[in-house]
Amino acid sequence: MHELSIAASIVEAVSESASAYPGSRVKEVRLRVGALASVVEDSLQFCWELATQDTPLTGALLVIRKLPVVVHCDGCGVDAEVDGVQSLRCPRCGALAADLRQGRELEIESIELDEPEPNEPGMGGEAKPVEERK
Numbered sequence: 001m002h003e004l005s006i007a008a009s010i011v012e013a014v015s016e017s018a019s020a021y022p023g024s025r026v027k028e029v030r031l032r033v034g035a036l037a038s039v040v041e042d043s044l045q046f047c048w049e050l051a052t053q054d055t056p057l058t059g060a061l062l063v064i065r066k067l068p069v070v071v072h073c074d075g076c077g078v079d080a081e082v083d084g085v086q087s088l089r090c091p092r093c094g095a096l097a098a099d100l101r102q103g104r105e106l107e108i109e110s111i112e113l114d115e116p117e118p119n120e121p122g123m124g125g126e127a128k129p130v131e132e133r134k
């Protein structure tokens with residue numbers, strides 16, 4: 001399953017980033033997915049739940065932002081958004097526009113963390129004396 005390996009690699013990357021903030025929980029992960037990235041959103045959401053199980057990302061929301069395909073037309077000298085992924089033609093002049101500017105993205109846009117409560121036991125503050133231990 002293509003989407004499962006994508007989800008797993010996102011979980012891995014996010015866990016790594018989040019490990020710099022001990023005690024925090026990952027609340028939301030935003031993803032940029034181009035229309036040509038051949039990712040099925042529903043399938044990815046399903047795999048996301050599987051891949052985040054028993055990880056620090058459990059319960060984190062996956063927000064997918066779809067990016068339209070953008071081609072650059074030399075003739076018109078503009079970047080143009082293309083509707084279908086089938087025809088990469090300039091919508092202005094109809095010329096074949098092979099210069100793909102956007103559409104293949106599959107990247108993490110941002111990660112939202114739940115900061116730990118400042119008064120949570122064991123977090124921050126000065127170290128507690130250990131003499132009470134018996």
Ligand SMILES: [Zn+2]
Binds near residue numbers: 073074092094
């Ligand atoms: Zn054109």
